[in-house]
Amino acid sequence: AYEISTRDWSSDVCSSDLHAIADANPGAGLELRVTNGGGPIALLSMVGFIRDGFAWNPAAEGAVASIAFTNDRYVDGGDAYLNGALTTFSRALVSQGGQFYVAAIADEGQLRQAWYTTSASALQAGDFARFDFATGVLDASAHPDFSAQGQTLGFGFLNRFQFDTNGAPYTVDASFRYDNIGITVNAAPVPEPGAASLLAAGVAVLAWMGRRRV
Numbered sequence: 001a002y003e004i005s006t007r008d009w010s011s012d013v014c015s016s017d018l019h020a021i022a023d024a025n026p027g028a029g030l031e032l033r034v035t036n037g038g039g040p041i042a043l044l045s046m047v048g049f050i051r052d053g054f055a056w057n058p059a060a061e062g063a064v065a066s067i068a069f070t071n072d073r074y075v076d077g078g079d080a081y082l083n084g085a086l087t088t089f090s091r092a093l094v095s096q097g098g099q100f101y102v103a104a105i106a107d108e109g110q111l112r113q114a115w116y117t118t119s120a121s122a123l124q125a126g127d128f129a130r131f132d133f134a135t136g137v138l139d140a141s142a143h144p145d146f147s148a149q150g151q152t153l154g155f156g157f158l159n160r161f162q163f164d165t166n167g168a169p170y171t172v173d174a175s176f177r178y179d180n181i182g183i184t185v186n187a188a189p190v191p192e193p194g195a196a197s198l199l200a201a202g203v204a205v206l207a208w209m210g211r212r213r214v
Contacts, residue, residue, distance in 0.1 A: 016034045017032070018031070024178075024179035026179075028179075029072075029177055030179070032047060032175075033173070036170075036171065039170075040166075040167050040169055040170065042165070044136075045162070046131075046158060047159050049156045049158075049159075050095050050155065051155055051181075054154070055155075056152065056153045056155075057152045058148050058150040059148060059150075061187065063147050063148040063187065064125075064150075065124070065146070066122040066124050067122075067123045067183065067185055068120065068182070069092040069103075069157070070118070071090060071118060071157055071178055072116070072179045072180045073090055074113075074114065074115045074175070075110075075111070075175075075176055075177075076175045077163070077174045085165075086161060086162070087161065087162045088162070088176070089159075090105065090107055090118045090159055090160075091103060091104060092123055092158075093156045093157050093158045094154060095154035095156075096153050101129060102128060102131045103127040105119060115179075124146070125145065126143055129141075129142065129143065130143070131158070146188075153185075161174070
């Protein structure tokens with residue numbers, strides 16, 4: 001996987017580290033660890049992950065009807081204060097033609113220090129909006145192209161988190177863990193020839209056979 005992100009650090013410098021862990025839900029998973037140097041912090045961060053080696057080419061594999069997405073999340077701000085103050089959610093993420101698009105998914109749990117699942121079963125192109133990781137701007141009028149003419153699609157997820165210590169010095173050691181990340185591409189059905197088309201084809205064949213006998 002590779003990471004794309006935009007962060008608005010202020011007052012204090014934070015750092016993040018993405019790495020594999022062995023004790024996820026269960027077995028291997030991913031962890032994004034966010035730490036600082038102990039100073040005041042006001043942080044809004046969007047971190048996206050696109051899965052290497054998994055893509056869909058509509059021109060070769062057909063148009064996309066919808067995408068199903070699920071992942072398991074574990075959020076731990078590091079202490080009771082940050083677990084109460086931390087705002088976080090997950091989004092489905094697709095890439096296409098150098099652009100990124102996010103879609104809202106059910107994230108009702110917002111649990112802390114416990115695994116929970118976020119998912120969506122039938123995300124269509126109109127459910128995704130273009131997101132600029134360089135500026136943090138969301139353009140709800142721009143969507144990916146799921147048609148057979150669309151460019152190759154990449155898939156992943158976005159994690160948003162925000163917290164503010166209101167000017168007070170604070171040591172942050174927050175953990176965001178992910179496991180069982182599932183993305184299913186539902187191809188659009190290929191239309192079968194209608195009765196009129198089949199009849200026209202049959203007439204053409206009969207006409208061709210008739211010409212051969214002449």
